[in-house]
Amino acid sequence: MKAITLRDVSKEYGNVKALKSINLEIMSGEFVGIMGPSGSGKSTLLYLIAGLEKPTSGSIEVLGTDVTSMKEDQLSEFRKNNMAFVFQFYYLLEDFNVLENLTIVGELARVKEPKKKALELLDYLRLSHRKNHKPNQLSGGEQQRVAIGRALMLEPKIILADEPTGNLDMEDSLRIFNLFKSLNEEKGITFLIATHNVELTSYFGRIVRLRDGMLV
Numbered sequence: 001m002k003a004i005t006l007r008d009v010s011k012e013y014g015n016v017k018a019l020k021s022i023n024l025e026i027m028s029g030e031f032v033g034i035m036g037p038s039g040s041g042k043s044t045l046l047y048l049i050a051g052l053e054k055p056t057s058g059s060i061e062v063l064g065t066d067v068t069s070m071k072e073d074q075l076s077e078f079r080k081n082n083m084a085f086v087f088q089f090y091y092l093l094e095d096f097n098v099l100e101n102l103t104i105v106g107e108l109a110r111v112k113e114p115k116k117k118a119l120e121l122l123d124y125l126r127l128s129h130r131k132n133h134k135p136n137q138l139s140g141g142e143q144q145r146v147a148i149g150r151a152l153m154l155e156p157k158i159i160l161a162d163e164p165t166g167n168l169d170m171e172d173s174l175r176i177f178n179l180f181k182s183l184n185e186e187k188g189i190t191f192l193i194a195t196h197n198v199e200l201t202s203y204f205g206r207i208v209r210l211r212d213g214m215l216v
């Protein structure tokens with residue numbers, strides 16, 4: 001099944017052409033890297049797929065649905081049911097502990113038994129012993145695992161990650177990629193990961209390379 005299809009997608013910011021006529025197809029269950037120099041359009045590509053930005057021209061289908069023509073409220077519902085975004089900065093709620101950071105998301109999305117689900121995920125992420133800690137009491141790698149746990153609360157079919165290891169050392173980066181890979185293999189989640197880190201390329205089943213907004 002096709003997870004993501006881009007047809008002739010371009011994105012301009014004023015007179016900056018961030019993406020130029022991109023055609024791309026990602027199948028469900030793929031583990032894909034997006035690589036390319038700074039400013040080549042990696043983040044823009046992910047934001048367009050998530051529907052956080054609209055393309056200037058072209059169309060994007062996610063799991064058979066055209067996200068470019070959807071209204072904002074439909075789109076946020078669609079996103080919530082299908083996609084999660086993982087960022088370089090973790091954006092955790094600093095005043096809440098780890099368990100609460102997960103349960104709050106579950107409650108907002110009306111997940112069944114959010115606390116039970118959060119505890120199961122923390123166990124899976126090997127973070128149970130940190131559940132009562134606040135984010136600032138955790139290492140960068142642990143904070144990113146919490147952010148991933150929060151993303152997993154909504155059982156996404158697709159995870160879009162923008163430089164998810166950008167703030168981490170090599171050891172923590174490998175741990176995050178091993179986690180992504182097991183989620184891909186065990187739960188069939190499709191991954192699209194933008195990264196600069198060439199040491200992580202061996203994880204990818206396929207690499208999409210961008211230069212100056214074009215696929216190369």
Ligand SMILES: Nc1ncnc2c1ncn2[C@@H]1O[C@H](COP(=O)(O)OP(=O)(O)OP(=O)(O)O)[C@@H](O)[C@H]1O
Binds near residue numbers: 013018037040043045
């Ligand atoms: N909101 C915006 N307004 C104006 N220009 C933008 C905006 N977002 C991105 N751009 C421009 O679009 C181009 C592509 O940016 P993008 O962030 O997608 O690249 P990137 O490959 O993710 O870079 P990096 O690796 O540095 O994060 C750049 O020239 C950037 O300056």
